[in-house]
Amino acid sequence: xxxxxxxxxxxxxxxxxxxxxxxxxxxxxxxxxxxxxxxxxxxxxxxxxxxxxxxxxxxxxxxxxxxxxxxxxxxxxxxxxxxxxxxxxxxxxxxxxxxxxxxxxxxxxxxxxxx
Amino acid sequence: xxxxxxxxxxxxxxxxxxxxxxxxxxxxxxxxxxxxxxxxxxxxxxxxxxxxxxxxxxxxxxxxxxxxxxxxxxxxxxxxxxxxxxxxxxxxxxxxxxxxxxxxxxxxxxxxxxxxxxxxxxxxxxxxxxxxxxxxxxxxxxxxxxxxxxxxxxxxxxxxxxxxxxxxxxxxxxxxxxxxxxxxxxxxxxxxxxxxxxxxxxxxxxxxxxxxxxxxxxxxxxxxxxxxxxxxxxxxxxxxxxxxxxxxxxxxxxxxxxxxxxxxxxxxxxxxxxxxxxxxxxxxxxxxxxxxxxxxxxxxxxxxxxxxxxxxxxxxxxxxxxxxxxxxxxxxxxxxxxxxxxxxxxxxxxxxxxxxxxx
Amino acid sequence: xxxxxxxxxxxxxxxxxxxxxxxxxxxxxxxxxxxxxxxxxxxxxxxxxxxxxxxxxxxxxxxxxxxxxxxxxxxxxxxxxxxxxxxxxxxxxxxxxxxxxxxxxxxxxxxx
Numbered sequence: 001x002x003x004x005x006x007x008x009x010x011x012x013x014x015x016x017x018x019x020x021x022x023x024x025x026x027x028x029x030x031x032x033x034x035x036x037x038x039x040x041x042x043x044x045x046x047x048x049x050x051x052x053x054x055x056x057x058x059x060x061x062x063x064x065x066x067x068x069x070x071x072x073x074x075x076x077x078x079x080x081x082x083x084x085x086x087x088x089x090x091x092x093x094x095x096x097x098x099x100x101x102x103x104x105x106x107x108x109x110x111x112x113x114x115x
Numbered sequence: 116x117x118x119x120x121x122x123x124x125x126x127x128x129x130x131x132x133x134x135x136x137x138x139x140x141x142x143x144x145x146x147x148x149x150x151x152x153x154x155x156x157x158x159x160x161x162x163x164x165x166x167x168x169x170x171x172x173x174x175x176x177x178x179x180x181x182x183x184x185x186x187x188x189x190x191x192x193x194x195x196x197x198x199x200x201x202x203x204x205x206x207x208x209x210x211x212x213x214x215x216x217x218x219x220x221x222x223x224x225x226x227x228x229x230x231x232x233x234x235x236x237x238x239x240x241x242x243x244x245x246x247x248x249x250x251x252x253x254x255x256x257x258x259x260x261x262x263x264x265x266x267x268x269x270x271x272x273x274x275x276x277x278x279x280x281x282x283x284x285x286x287x288x289x290x291x292x293x294x295x296x297x298x299x300x301x302x303x304x305x306x307x308x309x310x311x312x313x314x315x316x317x318x319x320x321x322x323x324x325x326x327x328x329x330x331x332x333x334x335x336x337x338x339x340x341x342x343x344x345x346x347x348x349x350x351x352x353x354x355x356x357x358x359x360x361x362x363x364x365x366x367x368x369x370x371x372x373x374x375x376x377x378x379x380x381x382x383x384x385x386x387x388x389x390x391x392x393x394x395x396x397x398x399x400x401x402x403x404x405x406x407x408x409x410x411x412x413x414x415x416x417x418x419x420x421x422x423x424x425x426x427x428x429x430x431x432x433x434x435x436x437x438x439x440x441x442x443x444x445x446x447x448x449x450x451x452x453x454x455x456x457x458x459x460x461x462x463x464x465x466x467x468x469x470x471x472x473x474x
Numbered sequence: 475x476x477x478x479x480x481x482x483x484x485x486x487x488x489x490x491x492x493x494x495x496x497x498x499x500x501x502x503x504x505x506x507x508x509x510x511x512x513x514x515x516x517x518x519x520x521x522x523x524x525x526x527x528x529x530x531x532x533x534x535x536x537x538x539x540x541x542x543x544x545x546x547x548x549x550x551x552x553x554x555x556x557x558x559x560x561x562x563x564x565x566x567x568x569x570x571x572x573x574x575x576x577x578x579x580x581x582x583x584x585x586x
Contacts, residue, residue, distance in 0.1 A: 003408060026327050029419050029436035043408065043419065043436075048345055050408065072327050072444035093150075100154035100473065108162055171530040174553045242483055245493050259509035259567070265553040273558070274507070301479045 005041070005052040010061055013042070016053055017066045020044050025051065027066070030076035032084045034109050040086065042066070059085065059109075067092040075099075083108040117142050122455070126155050130233045130459035133469035137462075141455060149450040151443060157473040161433055168428040169195060169403060174265060179435060180471040181262050182225060183413045185218045188267040190411040190420040191433065193347065195269050198403040198424055205349075207271035207397075209390040212349040213284070214257075214264065216379040216386070220291075221250040222414035223372045223379075226466050227302065230369060233463050234311040242298055249291055253284055271396030281387050288380050295380075299373045312365035316449035316461040319363055328445040329438050330416020332465055335371045336363035342412035353385045365464045372466075375414075402428050413438055415466045437471035508569035509552040514543055516583045518564035525556035525565060540584065547572045547579040 008016055025044040033039040037058035044051045057063060065088050067073040077088045078099045085106035097105075120141045126134035134155035140148040160179055164172050176191035177184045189211055196203060228243035251261045257276050258264040266273050276284075302308055318328065323336035333340050334357060341357035343350045358374045360367035403424035411418050416438030423431040442465040449461055487493070495502055504510070521538040533549035534556060536542075557565040572579060 003406075005406075026324065028327065028417070028441070029421075029434075031421050031432075031434040031436070033423055033432040033434075035431070041421070050410070052408070070327070071325075072441075075440065075443060099152075100157045102154065102157060107159060167530060171528065171555070174530045174551065174555065178551075238480060238484060242487075248493075255508055256505045257507065259505070259507040259554075259569075260552070263551075265509070265551075265555075273554075297483060301483075305479045 003052070004050060005054050007054045007056070010055060010057060010063060013053070013055060014064050014066065014069075017042070017069050020051070021069045025049075027070040027073055027076075030073065030080060032080045032086060032108075034084055037061075038080075038084050038086050038109075040080070057086065060087070062087045062089050064089060065091040082106070085109045119147070124149075124458060124462075128459070130229075130463060131467070131469075132229065133467070135462075135467065135469050135472075137450075137458075139450070139455070139458065144454050144456075146450050146453055146455065146458065149447050151447065153469065153473055155473075156470055160474045161435065164430045164433045166429075169424065169430050170269060170428075172430070172433065173268060176433070176435075177263055177265065177267070179474055180437075180468050182222045182468060183218060183415065183418075183471070184263050185214050185267065186411055186413045186418065187435070188264070189215060189348070190409050190418055190435075191422070192267050192269050193411065194407045194409040194420045194422040194433075195403055195424075196399075197407045197409065198405045198422060199269075199399060199401070201270055201397055201399055203271045203397055204394040205391050206275075206393045207395045208349040209386050210272050210276060210395065211267065212353070213276070213383055213386050213390075214254075214266065215348065216382045217250055217253060219414045220376050220379045221247050221254070222466075223376045224250065226372060226414075226463075227299075227369070230460070230463055231308075233459050234308070236307065239298075239301055239308075246291060246294055246298060249287055253287060256280065257284075268396065270399040271394070273396070275395050281390070285384065285387050288383055292377070292380050295376060299376075302369055302373060308369075309366060311457075311460060312369055312464075315365045315457050316453055316464060317362070317364045318445055318449050320361070322448060323363065323445060326445045326448055327441050328416075329441045330413070330466075331368050331371045331375065332416065332442050332445055334358060335360045335367035337361040340417065342410045342417050345410065347409075347411065349386060349389075350382075352389055353382055355382055365460055368464045402426055403430070415439060415468060415471075416441065435471075435474055437468065437474070439465065439468045439472045442467075443472070504569045506569060509554060510568050510570040511547065511552070511572045512545060512550060512554075512556060513566050513568045514583055515564040515566070516543065516585050518562045519543055519585070520562055522561060524559050524561060528555055528559045530555065542582055542584040544580060544582040547581060548575075 025046040028045045029043040031041045040055040042053040074093045077091050078095045080086050081088050082097045122139045124137040124139050126136045136152040138150040139146050177188040179187045224247035228240045231239035255261050258266040318336045320337040323333050339357040339359050360371050404426035406423040409420040419436035421434040425431050446465045523536045526534045526536045531549045533546045535544040554567050
């Protein structure tokens with residue numbers, strides 16, 4: 001399957017999401033990978049045409065939620081917020097890190113190596 | 116406006132095999148809003164990939180869920196194979212397809228039983244599961260496990276099925292098809308089944324599209340999304356059309372799943388008649404480096420496997436977007452406006468797999 | 475209205491009798507490939523520790539000094555990965571399950 005990954009800047013996310021939404025693309029997943037900062041990948045699909053938007057942020061950057069556009073993004077965004085500690089603002093239904101209610105804070109985030 | 120009540124549903128409920136909690140906001144008997152609460156079985160399996168090497172993780176991936184176990188293993192192996200650019204032998208592709216379709220049958224039969232149980236049709240429940248037992252026996256004979264197969268491996272499969280056993284599977288398919296026709300006639304015709312499912316929880320085509328529904332949930336609303344049409348494994352050699360229905364209610368979701376079982380029987384027969392002789396495994400050397408998104412059609416819908424490797428034997432990240440996770444918003448939407456007594460049926464019709472959802 | 479669709483199936487099973495087996499008295503037939511438990515052919519073992527390193531759950535302990543090989547039966551997930559990587563092919567999958575136990579279930583084999 002073709003892999004189509006497009007790197008975008010933090011501020012461009014919403015405008016990209018608006019145009020994809022307009023073209024009828026569905027959001028299929030938001031994935032996060034912890035490295036130096038957090039790497040967010042927004043995956044969209046339209047009739048099996050698979051597009052990924054890649055966003056690289058550090059722990060302090062705030063990202064706009066796309067849940068006003070894609071209402072069901074709230075689950076993915078709450079998950080990433082809770083597990084990775086990414087700062088996502090304006091989620092329509094914000095669980096305030098209480099989706100999974102894990103006792104450890106941001107368990108999936110990269111931890112400082114103990115010397 | 117009448118008074119609003121909040122009723123907690125779950126985490127323990129007779130209809131739920133796994134724990135999920137919903138806060139149901141009710142006006143009299145009608146649900147106006149549902150707020151989900153998960154996290155009862157979050158095990159952090161995605162994080163475990165940093166501790167187990169990429170070959171050991173095959174066994175972890177299989178254990179994400181007990182029902183779609185094989186397809187989790189297959190999705191993971193396919194991602195790693197794509198990253199490492201490994202071409203697996205044709206026979207392995209066919210064997211994977213056969214096991215995947217058998218898994219679909221066993222998952223849907225399990226679900227039919229659970230649905231019958233949810234509306235109190237106990238004997239239908241027992242007979243669905245009796246039929247499922249035949250599929251499980253095929254699994255035990257060919258892989259050694261009844262639920263967890265441990266048979267998919269990076270580069271192919273670990274066990275071959277002999278031509279005699281394939282013939283036996285073909286014969287079992289005839290028996291299962293006969294018994295299934297008899298049993299599913301009850302689902303299709305019986306008035307008590309129709310009474311509980313017809314017109315309950317209608318999800319329109321537009322909503323199914325806008326809420327990102329997948330699998331039978333989307334197909335029952337008329338969206339023909341089926342990843343198998345993209346031709347992974349041996350599906351490119353087999354002839355089939357995604358099964359759709361247009362009603363979008365619980366009855367449509369039931370019929371879609373029943374028809375999918377018959378479709379699986381047909382796909383298995385096709386695969387058995389076409390399977391080539393040859394190797395079942397390509398030797399894999401070195402460590403993966405790169406990233407890949409794999410999309411596989413599970414019984415519950417499309418699953419997305421994302422693997423990111425860094426050239427060592429430990430992967431950076433494995434992310435699994437499971438079908439239930441995508442279907443939860445659609446569930447919350449269908450719950451709005453339904454009566455409290457229909458909530459268990461509606462939750463069941465998305466075929467929830469909470470272990471998958473939380474990983 | 476369609477009722478009594480189920481009656482044909484129900485009458486059949488009435489005459490057929492139970493489809494289940496009376497478990498503790500009669501055991502279900504095992505298949506040749508049934509993954510029951512890992513067995514070891516001790517004299518063959520060279521204590522290379524390959525099985526211990528590859529085991530996904532860390533159920534196997536190999537000790538070269540005391541020439542012993544041990545397995546925690548309850549940790550083992552019967553994946554069969556150890557028997558696949560064993561260079562001497564002395565590990566094999568037996569098709570009988572381990573007997574149920576209350577506490578720990580560890581087996582240790584030593585070469586005299």
